[in-house]
Structure formats: C-alpha cells, structure tokens
Amino acid sequence: MLLRILDRFEEILISLLMAAAVTLIFVAVVHRFSLGAAADLVGYGRSHDIAWLQSGARSLFKAINSIKLTWAQEVCIYLFVWMAKFGAAYGVRIGIHVGVDVLVERLKDPAKRIVTAIAMSGGIIFTAILVWIGTDFVYHVWLGGQTSPDLEIKMWIVYLAVPLGSALMCFRFIQALYWYLTTGYIAHHDLSSVEGVEEEAEDLSKGAHG
Incomplete structure (x- = not known):
C-alpha cells in the first residue's frame, strides 16, 4: 500500500513539475514575442503617421511590459532540476x-x-x-x-x-x-511500446540478412 502511494506520488510530482515548466516557458515566450510585436506596431504607426495605431500599440506595450517575468527562467531551471532528480529515481523503477x-x-x-x-x-x-x-x-x-x-x-x-x-x-x-x-x-522498459522501434529493428534485421 505504501509503495503504491509512493509510486503514484512520484509520477504525479514529475508530471506536475514538467507541466509547470512547459507552461511557464510557453507563457514567457508569448510574453517576449508580444512585447516585440507591440514595439513593431509602435514603429509602424510612427513611420506611417497613424496616430491611433501608434497610441494603441504604445498602450499595449506598456500593459504587456508591466507583467514582469524576469523570474521565469530561474523558476524553470529549478523545476527541471527537481524533475531530473526525481525522474532519475523513476527511471530506476521502470x-x-x-x-x-x-x-x-x-x-x-x-x-x-x-x-x-x-x-x-x-x-x-x-x-x-x-x-x-x-x-x-x-x-x-x-x-x-x-x-x-x-x-x-x-x-x-x-x-x-x-x-x-x-x-x-x-x-x-x-x-x-x-x-x-x-x-x-x-x-x-518495453521498447515495443515506442513507435518506430520495432520497424527500425526489422529493417536492420532485413539489411543484415540481405
């Protein structure tokens, strides 16, 4: 019973750490590209003398820039460290x-x-x-x-x-x-569950006997 609880805890922890890291990376990338896109819009509105676009893009840039994600890289590193350590234990188990x-x-x-x-x-x-x-x-x-x-x-x-x-x-x-x-x-680990492994092994076998 205790081993089953430990097994599930291990799997859930690794899944949560991985999901959190991937989500945070995605949000940080979207944030960075959104800042770049808003800055480009400001420049476009200025160069083409479109006051409403320039004003709106500047407001958008300020709103996005107010969301500080400078800590995201640090958090992702820590999440991957924890995931790697517990993932290694999971690797031994399976x-x-x-x-x-x-x-x-x-x-x-x-x-x-x-x-x-x-x-x-x-x-x-x-x-x-x-x-x-x-x-x-x-x-x-x-x-x-x-x-x-x-x-x-x-x-x-x-x-x-x-x-x-x-x-x-x-x-x-x-x-x-x-x-x-x-x-x-x-x-x-059952390699037959990995897509393409069986086909690759068969091709190598045929090549060796060909």
Whole structure:
C-alpha cells in the first residue's frame, strides 16, 4: 500500500513539475514575442503617421511590459532540476536507464546473478554517497542563508532536490536488488511500446540478412 502511494506520488510530482515548466516557458515566450510585436506596431504607426495605431500599440506595450517575468527562467531551471532528480529515481523503477549489458547477458548463473547484484549494489552505494554529500551541502547553504537572485527564496530549498531525489533513487536501487535476489525480476522498459522501434529493428534485421 505504501509503495503504491509512493509510486503514484512520484509520477504525479514529475508530471506536475514538467507541466509547470512547459507552461511557464510557453507563457514567457508569448510574453517576449508580444512585447516585440507591440514595439513593431509602435514603429509602424510612427513611420506611417497613424496616430491611433501608434497610441494603441504604445498602450499595449506598456500593459504587456508591466507583467514582469524576469523570474521565469530561474523558476524553470529549478523545476527541471527537481524533475531530473526525481525522474532519475523513476527511471530506476521502470528500467529505462541506459546500461551496457551485452557481457552480462552472455553469462550463465551464478556468475550472471553475482555480476548483476554487484552492479545494483554499486548504484546503492553511489546514490547513498550522493545523499550524504547533498545533505551536508544543503546544511551549509542553510547556515549561509544564501538566496536566489530573482525570486529571493532560500537556496537550501532548491538544493534539497539533491538529497531527496538521491534518497529516492537509492531506495529504488535497493528495491530493484531485493526483487532480483528474491524473484529474479529486473525491470526493463518495453521498447515495443515506442513507435518506430520495432520497424527500425526489422529493417536492420532485413539489411543484415540481405
């Protein structure tokens, strides 16, 4: 039950972060191009002596310019940082991380089992180290009272993505190792669900046998 809740929380969080970042980028781009278009209209009205167009475009430019989005780039960076850290943990859970397993697949049990367990254990150790280092870094940033340049929020909140995301990733490696040792199951992403992959594989196979 708790694992199911964690799985859903992970998926919802990543989806919300991605949706927020994409929406904010879209709004910022529209805002920037709207400013440019309004400025062009002002110039057009001035060069063609169209007083009403020049006056209306100037008012439009002032209205759009009053909406300050200088903080949008900073927010998007932070959103993508959080999304990347938790997305990495999600990748471990569903088995989409890139890995070179040509040699491992050629091994026979128990060698294959031992090598796979060592690889997963390496992931556990590495992410555990990231948790430790990230936590120490966040603590010192918190002591320093550092704030972001535009939003002026506490930077330790932003950097908290490192230890939290790494902790979740470490848990996912532990979970994957437990499943493998008890059931032999390893999560693999189903490439057949990706459009074009099967067709490309068939074409390569035909080319090799042609």
